[in-house]
Amino acid sequence: MKKFVLLIFLFLTILLIGVGALLKLTGNFINAISLIHQQKIFIYSKENSLPEKIGEAELKIEAEAAIIIDYKSKKILFEKNPEKKLAPASLTKIMTAILVLEKANLEDVIICKKPILEMAKKAEYKMDLKEGEKIKAKDLLFGLLINSAGDAAYVLADWIGKGTDNFVKLMNQKAKTLNLLNTNFKNPSGTDEPNHFSTAKDLAFLSLYALENETFREIVKTKEKTVCSIDKTICHHLKQTNLLLGEYENYKILGVKTGKTKEAGGCLISFAENKKGNKIVTVILNSKNRFEETKKMIEWTFSNFKW
Numbered sequence: 001m002k003k004f005v006l007l008i009f010l011f012l013t014i015l016l017i018g019v020g021a022l023l024k025l026t027g028n029f030i031n032a033i034s035l036i037h038q039q040k041i042f043i044y045s046k047e048n049s050l051p052e053k054i055g056e057a058e059l060k061i062e063a064e065a066a067i068i069i070d071y072k073s074k075k076i077l078f079e080k081n082p083e084k085k086l087a088p089a090s091l092t093k094i095m096t097a098i099l100v101l102e103k104a105n106l107e108d109v110i111i112c113k114k115p116i117l118e119m120a121k122k123a124e125y126k127m128d129l130k131e132g133e134k135i136k137a138k139d140l141l142f143g144l145l146i147n148s149a150g151d152a153a154y155v156l157a158d159w160i161g162k163g164t165d166n167f168v169k170l171m172n173q174k175a176k177t178l179n180l181l182n183t184n185f186k187n188p189s190g191t192d193e194p195n196h197f198s199t200a201k202d203l204a205f206l207s208l209y210a211l212e213n214e215t216f217r218e219i220v221k222t223k224e225k226t227v228c229s230i231d232k233t234i235c236h237h238l239k240q241t242n243l244l245l246g247e248y249e250n251y252k253i254l255g256v257k258t259g260k261t262k263e264a265g266g267c268l269i270s271f272a273e274n275k276k277g278n279k280i281v282t283v284i285l286n287s288k289n290r291f292e293e294t295k296k297m298i299e300w301t302f303s304n305f306k307w
């Protein structure tokens with residue numbers, strides 16, 4: 001009888017251990033699904049290794065917020081106030097571009113309307129669109145991302161959203177879909193406005209998402225381009241606002257976007273690649289010297305990490 005009781009006890013113990021392990025496994029599975037929803041899971045391989053810190057040098061950044069993320073693994077390599085809500089200035093236009101790329105036919109012809117161009121007057125940068133001008137969506141997208149054209153942002157937003165207010169709703173819906181929980185948009189251009197904010201971390205992951213699109217990658221690395229209306233009577237010469245774009249001794253910068261307003265200060269997101277093909281995304285917000293600080297961040301990363 002004692003042996004039977006002992007066997008029952010052992011059976012129940014093993015059963016409880018098994019149930020506990022199953023629950024833990026289920027919990028890990030749920031967490032994994034949650035991670036997949038937030039960002040792509042990095043799969044380790046010899047060809048796709050995690051960056052490892054090898055240097056001892058500290059990185060000191062004067063900007064209010066900054067972050068460096070490895071492009072492949074999504075591993076954060078450096079951060080300063082990564083979740084502080086700040087004005088994103090024209091970095092906003094990355095979200096505007098995403099919606100254009102996902103919802104528009106880039107060959108469609110758009111007519112520039114006077115009321116929409118009036119709304120864009122407060123934007124610092126424009127491509128000088130004219131009332132009644134007929135121009136392709138793709139050419140407006142070039143203006144948006146190369147020249148940081150606020151008038152292109154409003155024309156595209158009105159066309160896609162059937163009104164700018166509705167387009168802003170689409171922007172915020174997309175932010176939630178991408179799990180950018182500390183981001184809220186009030187306009188498609190990035191002009192200073194109450195309750196228009198994001199964080200260095202959210203903007204980094206927004207950029208990582210945008211960089212998956214080949215058209216986006218091609219546009220943000222373009223230094224200059226001339227686009228014209230359908231009848232070729234109006235042309236716009238676009239010049240890149242990102243002064244860092246190009247090749248350096250040990251790395252090259254392939255985009256992404258500049259931003260600057262009175263409230264936001266100097267902002268810059270960069271996509272950089274070293275000679276070994278390792279890529280990083282850097283974000284800097286409210287910097288008095290955004291270009292030099294970004295170079296400092298890139299050079300520090302490639303000097304202090306190995307892949």
